[in-house]
Amino acid sequence: MSTALPYVEVNPQHKVEAVVIWLHGLGDSGNGFAPIVPELKLPESLASRFVFPHAPVRPVTINNGMQMRAWYDIKSLDFENRADVQGVEESAALVKKLVEEEMARGIPANRILLAGFSQGGVIAYHLGLRFEHQLAGILALSTYMCQPQMLAEQRHEANQETPVLVAHGLYDEVVPCALGKAAYNQLQKLGYNVLWREYPMQHNVCMEEIQDIGHWIKQRLG
Numbered sequence: 001m002s003t004a005l006p007y008v009e010v011n012p013q014h015k016v017e018a019v020v021i022w023l024h025g026l027g028d029s030g031n032g033f034a035p036i037v038p039e040l041k042l043p044e045s046l047a048s049r050f051v052f053p054h055a056p057v058r059p060v061t062i063n064n065g066m067q068m069r070a071w072y073d074i075k076s077l078d079f080e081n082r083a084d085v086q087g088v089e090e091s092a093a094l095v096k097k098l099v100e101e102e103m104a105r106g107i108p109a110n111r112i113l114l115a116g117f118s119q120g121g122v123i124a125y126h127l128g129l130r131f132e133h134q135l136a137g138i139l140a141l142s143t144y145m146c147q148p149q150m151l152a153e154q155r156h157e158a159n160q161e162t163p164v165l166v167a168h169g170l171y172d173e174v175v176p177c178a179l180g181k182a183a184y185n186q187l188q189k190l191g192y193n194v195l196w197r198e199y200p201m202q203h204n205v206c207m208e209e210i211q212d213i214g215h216w217i218k219q220r221l222g
Contacts, residue, residue, distance in 0.1 A: 005094050006030075007053040010037045017047035018111040018136065018221040019102045021095065023055070023120025025142075027068045030054045033117065036205070040214035046221050053098060055091065055119070071119045079179060083122055083146040092127040099131070109133035113220055117141040118175060118203065125183065128162070129155050137220040138164045139213065142172055142203055144179035148186045155190070164194040165216050167209055174203035 008030040024032045030052030037050050055069040062074045072087025095114075102112055113136040116124030121143025128138040129151060138159070145151070164187055168180035177198065187194040195216075199209050 005053040005056075005098060007051050007098070008034045009052070010034055010050040012047040012049060013044060014047040016049040016105075016107065018113070019049045019051060019107050020113045020115060020217065021051045021053070021098055021102075022139075023053060023071065023095065023114075023116035023123050024069070025118030025120055026060070026070050026074070027063075029069055036210060039207075039210050040217060041211075042214060042218060043222075046218065048217070048221060049102075051098060051102070053095065056094075058087070071123050079144070082144075085146060088122060088126050088146045091123050092130075095123055095127055096131070099127075099135075103133070110136055111221065113137045113139065113217065115139035115141070116143060117205070118143050122146050128164075129159055132156050132158050134158045135162050137162060137216070139216070140164065140166045140180075140183065141205065141209075141213075142168055142175055142180065143183070144175055145183040145186060148183060151186060152190060160191065161193055163216075163220060164192055165197065165213070166194060167197040167199065167212070169201035169203060169206075170198050171201065172203045 022033050034052050055071045057067050058070050059065040059067055060070050071091040073084040074082055099112055114124045114128045121140040124138055125140055125145050128135055166184045168177045170177050184196045199206050
């Protein structure tokens with residue numbers, strides 16, 4: 001597997017002061033979420049750079065082994081075993097390199113926010129909660145947690161206080177809302193600074209949610 005993830009970027013007009021790394025869902029690409037940036041209505045003064053990486057292409061078992069962009073394989077629809085742990089760890093390592101590249105460019109970790117939708121959210125959780133430098137925030141959209149029972153022993157104290165926003169559609173048939181709530185409950189139980197938001201939608205994003213995300217990012221990076 002390649003050591004560097006290709007990505008789409010949306011840069012501010014001014015010198016970059018903060019970075020949002022946003023991970024797409026199964027079968028999508030970095031292009032999928034790039035158009036959301038202007039919709040967030042972030043002030044130009046935040047000087048935020050957005051990075052939308054493309055997941056590696058791999059065969060996905062539940063889609064008859066079809067090759068597509070995926071952060072990990074999905075071998076079964078059983079939620080306990082849905083995420084291929086090795087794939088999750090490999091992708092988390094690739095995204096970690098992107099975070100470290102931004103840090104090497106002079107952006108401190110606490111000015112870097114990790115966001116992910118669906119499969120991308122699984123990676124955002126996995127990396128963000130185990131990362132050894134404090135991040136600006138973790139945004140988990142319409143997603144779930146891989147091996148929630150392992151978090152207590154694997155987490156890193158650096159991100160114990162990091163704000164986490166968990167958002168989910170009430171009518172999500174791909175990742176049922178109960179799975180998003182289970183991840184939120186696990187974070188609450190472990191004492192994380194976590195916020196829950198739910199919306200009358202399916203496995204997608206809606207305008208009200210985008211406005212809430214924009215407001216939350218402003219608070220985290222403002």
